[in-house]
Amino acid sequence: MTSRRKIFVGNWKMNKTPQEAQAFCETFVPAVNGLNNVDVGLAASALLLPGLTTRFRGVQWFAQNCHWAASGAFTGEVSTSMLKATDVGGSLVAHSERRQMCGETNASAGQRVAALLGAGLQAILCVGETLAERDAGRWQDVLRTQLSEGFAATGIKHWSAALGSDPSRPLLTLAYEPVWAIGTGRAATSAQAQEAHAFIRSWLKESLGSDIAHRLRIQYGGSVTLQNVDELMGMPDIDGALVGGASLKADDFAQLVARGARIA
Numbered sequence: 001m002t003s004r005r006k007i008f009v010g011n012w013k014m015n016k017t018p019q020e021a022q023a024f025c026e027t028f029v030p031a032v033n034g035l036n037n038v039d040v041g042l043a044a045s046a047l048l049l050p051g052l053t054t055r056f057r058g059v060q061w062f063a064q065n066c067h068w069a070a071s072g073a074f075t076g077e078v079s080t081s082m083l084k085a086t087d088v089g090g091s092l093v094a095h096s097e098r099r100q101m102c103g104e105t106n107a108s109a110g111q112r113v114a115a116l117l118g119a120g121l122q123a124i125l126c127v128g129e130t131l132a133e134r135d136a137g138r139w140q141d142v143l144r145t146q147l148s149e150g151f152a153a154t155g156i157k158h159w160s161a162a163l164g165s166d167p168s169r170p171l172l173t174l175a176y177e178p179v180w181a182i183g184t185g186r187a188a189t190s191a192q193a194q195e196a197h198a199f200i201r202s203w204l205k206e207s208l209g210s211d212i213a214h215r216l217r218i219q220y221g222g223s224v225t226l227q228n229v230d231e232l233m234g235m236p237d238i239d240g241a242l243v244g245g246a247s248l249k250a251d252d253f254a255q256l257v258a259r260g261a262r263i264a
């Protein structure tokens, strides 16, 4: 048994109009509101968030990206103060689609994490290897580099303070998302996922100490569905899920979260 509270976040990516998002929330939010033992969040387009956060307070709201600068000439980005003013609780950082398509690096990921935590917001830092890297037996090297460069770029020295005052909800969550499992319908097996999560936790222990390693939540992401959620969430180092495709339908995602909550 672990003392970490599980966290399930739906990543809507570039999906849903404001009307569709509202209809989703009218079903989803009441359906998950009775679940007291898990954190439930939705990562929506920045354009959708202002219409949702104050209206649907029963879930945590996340942006899909957030810049480290307070303001300035950064076309297309959003700042921590914009998120705070819109009642958004945090942001995804360095999702593999942003790493692959938008030039996100480990260094920029670390800067984004530092800005979010410094503003008292949550960050979900995504890491994970490609299929070619896994097939070449390099997944551990890839994760080690993503973690060491990313954490170094935060510049944070005192992690205990940086993680905020609520011990059950540290401001930083890691998401292990093997790129080959995202949107492919080919999830990692529970054994593969557990092996990678245990590797990440042991890196955290060596680099930041046992207390931080024990506290930080590590979500699994990559083709999580109703069919595989029980097995994945039963693994000792898997502390929730970051869910793309299966988070788009309110009833299905509510069922998935409820299943995960039973294992929490």
Ligand code: PEP
Residues within 6 Å of the ligand: 011, 095, 177, 181, 182, 183, 184, 185, 221, 222, 223, 224, 242, 243, 244, 245, 246
């Ligand atoms: C994701 O986009 O973070 C993700 C895990 O997607 P999917 O669940 O569709 O694989």
